[in-house]
Amino acid sequence: xxxxxxxxxxxxxxxxxxxxxxxxxxxxxxxxxxxxxxxxxxxxxxxxxxxxxxxxxxxxxxxxxxxxxxxxxxxxxxxxxxxxxxxxxxxxxxxxxxxxxxxxxxxxxxxxxxxxxxxxxxxxxxxxxxxxxxxxxxxxxxxxxxxxxxxxxxxxxx
Amino acid sequence: xxxxxxxxxxxxxxxxxxxxxxxxxxxxxxxxxxxxxxxxxxxxxxxxxxxxxxxxxxxxxxxxxxxxxxxxxxxxxxxxxxxxxxxxxxxxxxxxxxxxxxxxxxxxxxxxxxxxxxxxxxxxxxxxxxxxxxxxxxxxxxxxxxxxxxxxxxxxxxxxxxxxxxxxxxxxxxxxxxxxxxxxxxxxxxxxxxxxxxxxxxx
Amino acid sequence: xxxxxxxxxxxxxxxxxxxxxxxxxxxxxxxxxxxxxxxxxxxxxxxxxxxxxxxxxxxxxxxxxxxxxxxxxxxxxxxxxxxxxxxxxxxxxxxxxxxxxxxxxxxxxxxxxxxxxxxxxxxxxxxxxxxxxxxxxxxxxxxxxx
Numbered sequence: 001x002x003x004x005x006x007x008x009x010x011x012x013x014x015x016x017x018x019x020x021x022x023x024x025x026x027x028x029x030x031x032x033x034x035x036x037x038x039x040x041x042x043x044x045x046x047x048x049x050x051x052x053x054x055x056x057x058x059x060x061x062x063x064x065x066x067x068x069x070x071x072x073x074x075x076x077x078x079x080x081x082x083x084x085x086x087x088x089x090x091x092x093x094x095x096x097x098x099x100x101x102x103x104x105x106x107x108x109x110x111x112x113x114x115x116x117x118x119x120x121x122x123x124x125x126x127x128x129x130x131x132x133x134x135x136x137x138x139x140x141x142x143x144x145x146x147x148x149x150x151x152x153x154x155x156x157x158x
Numbered sequence: 159x160x161x162x163x164x165x166x167x168x169x170x171x172x173x174x175x176x177x178x179x180x181x182x183x184x185x186x187x188x189x190x191x192x193x194x195x196x197x198x199x200x201x202x203x204x205x206x207x208x209x210x211x212x213x214x215x216x217x218x219x220x221x222x223x224x225x226x227x228x229x230x231x232x233x234x235x236x237x238x239x240x241x242x243x244x245x246x247x248x249x250x251x252x253x254x255x256x257x258x259x260x261x262x263x264x265x266x267x268x269x270x271x272x273x274x275x276x277x278x279x280x281x282x283x284x285x286x287x288x289x290x291x292x293x294x295x296x297x298x299x300x301x302x303x304x305x306x307x308x309x310x311x312x313x314x315x316x317x318x319x320x321x322x323x324x325x326x327x328x329x330x331x332x333x334x335x336x337x338x339x340x341x342x343x344x345x346x347x348x349x350x351x352x353x354x355x356x357x358x359x360x361x
Numbered sequence: 362x363x364x365x366x367x368x369x370x371x372x373x374x375x376x377x378x379x380x381x382x383x384x385x386x387x388x389x390x391x392x393x394x395x396x397x398x399x400x401x402x403x404x405x406x407x408x409x410x411x412x413x414x415x416x417x418x419x420x421x422x423x424x425x426x427x428x429x430x431x432x433x434x435x436x437x438x439x440x441x442x443x444x445x446x447x448x449x450x451x452x453x454x455x456x457x458x459x460x461x462x463x464x465x466x467x468x469x470x471x472x473x474x475x476x477x478x479x480x481x482x483x484x485x486x487x488x489x490x491x492x493x494x495x496x497x498x499x500x501x502x503x504x505x506x507x
Contacts, residue, residue, distance in 0.1 A: 180442070
């Protein structure tokens, strides 16, 4: 047990983090110590979980306002000019050829998003197969069986 | 493909806001994840992460590229996070870093290691696990949360952890060991409660 | 009986714990194309964009050509930038992966726009990345496991 106290902290080391002497001594100890082998395996099973969990939380959060808030605080807010949204009716006006063709997939997209949200609210629902969320100058999302098509506000940009 | 950090920093130093914006977009989630792991509260983590970028922007002129941009950014974010926790902390028992014999018992019984298999961790269960881990992490003292987060989100080595936290490599190793054992114990607590709930709900 | 039930539950729970880290560093290979749509000219789709025809056909643009193509491995949470011809760039981040289903974030840093899109293997994302100028606009297409 006295040796275990010395070697236990070495158990989570990555390759190259221990000196050659430390690694050699640890290997020798592990050969003869079932308790430390079990501890090593348990710690290895947990390795990476905290990072995974935190990145999942970060990825689940809407970061659209983050960069704008930072840029405003450092005094450089002008990069992404605030633009009035024209809404999809404006898109229809300027894309007459696409209007009719788009209507059906657009309705489907709305229905799909609603379906997905409802499904996710349920306790045992399967993960949504298709999810769409957009922030900013997006005018329209078409959901096709081949995947989503996201269209921007079509105003002129310099 | 990925634009070089240093090239973006150089442009940002010359006053190009688009370059700084690109750096923020590149690192915002990871900086937030580090802050969240240390400060626990998501709104506070958001503020701390933003403050880190604001501080970096304020000192861009002094950045000489001796360390990488990301190392510099995460160092600032770490210190801001720890400061935020310490400001909020009312009182907390100090945990020793030394590993004692009592620390080696009562942890495993080998169960964690016996079940490595394919990847069944999908969908709902996976999300539940992420929440459990988050809850477990929050039960750890600040210094244990910090070292685990820096190890796992930033991927720091023992040497880098020693440098970042201002402690010896031996202390890094023992502190990490304590942190992991505490995570293990906390997760086991959830497993036991889950088992009890199952028993009680069984007919 | 109680001990057996407890042990079984614990094993299941910890199996999940044990299996999770394997996904932490997972990379997803993606094929990214920058394409240009024009309203003018004879209707024509670049043969390299044939797989996108059904997604492109509802749009008002009639002439499609591929501007550039990139292949990259995306690691969760790490943003990769795709250079656009106008000097701007689009940021692409792998947010989640569950089996054959992946969630990408497409962010246009200069336009204050972020989209979070989940697709399954075999599907493609088509995302407009520039406003329309003189009847032309640029789009980004992304497909995983090309």
